[in-house]
Amino acid sequence: MTRAASSSGAGSVESAPEVGIGPDHRLRASVNSILMAVLPVVAAVICGGVLLALLGRDPVSFYSNVVGHGLLGSLGRQESLIRMAPLLCIAAGLMIAFPAGIWNLGTDGQFVVAGVVVAALGPELAPNTNGLVLFTVLFVVGFAVGAAWSIIPAVMKAWFGMNEIITTLMTIFLGLSFASLLVKEFFDDPSTTVPQTKVLAVEDRLPRMFGSRVHIGLVVGLVAVLAVHYMMTRTAFGLRLRIVGMNPAAAEHAGMNMRSLTLSIFLLSSGFAGLAAAVEIAGVHGMVRAEWNPAFGFAVVPLVFLARFHGPSVILFVGAFAMFSIGGESASRKADLPNFFVLVMVALMLIFLAISEFLQARSRNVVTHE
Template sequence: MTETQVPQASTEDIGSVQRPENPWKRAAITSLGPIVAAVVLSGLILLAFGVDPIAYYGFVIEKGLLSSLGLQQTLTRMAPLLFLAAGLIVAFRAGIWNLGVDGQFLLGAVGAAALAPVLVETMPGWLVLLLGFLLAGLIGAAWSVIPALLRAYQGVNEIITTLMMSFLGVSIANALVKLVFWDPNTTVPQTRTLPVADRLPRLFDTTISSGVLWALLAILAVHFVMTRTAFGLRLRTVGANPRAATHAGLSVPLLTVAVFAISAGFAGLAGATEILGVNGNIRTDWNPAYGLTIIPLVFLARFNGPVSIILIFFYSVILIGSESAARRVGVPQDFRLILVGMLMIFLGLAEWLDTRSRKRAG
């Protein structure tokens, strides 16, 4: 009686078996990798111009994170960025490129800045703030109507239309400050100023605007809706496969318009947060251009709300800390834009490499 021969697996056979992908390794490569590469390359640029990159980044961390006042400013700066991120997550998960958030942001800010100082003379402060936020959200949503209708019913690429509307919105916002809402008591064109006492309350005994709490709730609510509700599933289905969504009985044009309105509405709320919580007014030609700088962070977070919060926190540290670091080491304050630009380049490269490796594995 012969023994049963059990075939032995060769080394080649074992090597040909595909191991399951490690999600943490992929996240490190596609998210942390671009950050590290952007920081290193930007540091080399500083070094090439005779600036110590260690000193620069050290001042950024010290003034934006480790000092009490810097940390409070960092948390306050997060508020409009979180609102913008919430709107972008909705749009990107639904397969829509809303690149007009800067125009929506500024128009919403102008609406809140024009309304609040007038109403505060006759209404309770809490009601003025509420109406200011509502108006800003509605203005932001209204500014997305044209790109939304063109995309929903004519198939026009929203990248072009939203960028054009953003440029027009920024120009109109500046014109409104100069021609319509200019405070006659000032020599520099700006809107009337909302008194500090009537702005969003501060948290405890700090300078942190309570707007950051509302922004945190907004982005967490968006994350929950997009990942745990039927409405979020509909939007993701439209973004992943519009034809399949149509066959499933979903109204793709209506959902497309809804996505534009929600995303742009959050951009308007971001503008209101900046005015009603921090600045109190708008000066002519003011444009922080938060929108196009927050897009790479949302992509780095893979449209994930909690991860976006973490990345926006560190980006806010850079925004606040770089202002002091630039003065200390003698570089332009806008050097942080080089860092953001590098981040976008490496993000695109990491995405391309990840897509290529997945195709090979498949």
């Protein structure tokens, strides 16, 4: 019963406006879908501006600071691109789970646990391994640990039909505590005062590209999103997953092995969250402190919906979000606001997305009723 519930949820977001065939209709449909993606953003920017004005800040200078630092300034732009890397990896995983009707809300737990293991392993391996081997091992380990952290929800969903929202939420709390436990009790670097893992030397971290500070994790993220997009839209496996999401009963009736499909959806989608952590540790931090939780997962969930699981749009939304987070940090500092303003913007976009979707569905109904 929960399957039916989640599938109709995911399906309704995905349903594309395919009213008629022919170039004219197709053009109108694609103009429509671009409008649908842009309108919520514009409405959110306006609403956010009103909120800024209410708080006594100048919205125009705030927004121009955001764009000026996050996109146009060279340092800020590099920061934004660096931030995109883990977000894209997480998004790739969610692009598998959500269309298949699996609500993997536990990416933050999968991310943090994988991050700790990768951070502990990196400095041990680095002195005796060359870069390529090191990064391959770290990525594979990150992916595997992330996947492993979702085995319990996966098995409980596949065998007992247990709602994955409860179980994956619980694995976040479990994961955050477990990661802190690992850092404090097992991987603590005795030479530091705060509990943290040993540091992966800067020269052993992911190589940077084009003489900038942006590391190749960005490429990993981009490839991950595009590969998942291809898999979901162009392969038989992706088609099967989407059928499971749209109509689990039909999928079962068609003879699909629901258990192994459910299991692979969980493992793949949380594996990408683990890969995200490996990219972030090997590329940026080089170590993990106890209580570390950047909460990237909860930020990415709505972005994947805003982009309607469409790979290139996911990249755009993640890029805009990264730009807004990095630029927002600087603009908030200048405007003497906490950095939470970005959250308000994302929430506003989601709300306007829902409204625009409703309006679109209604206009479609009017057409069919005529």
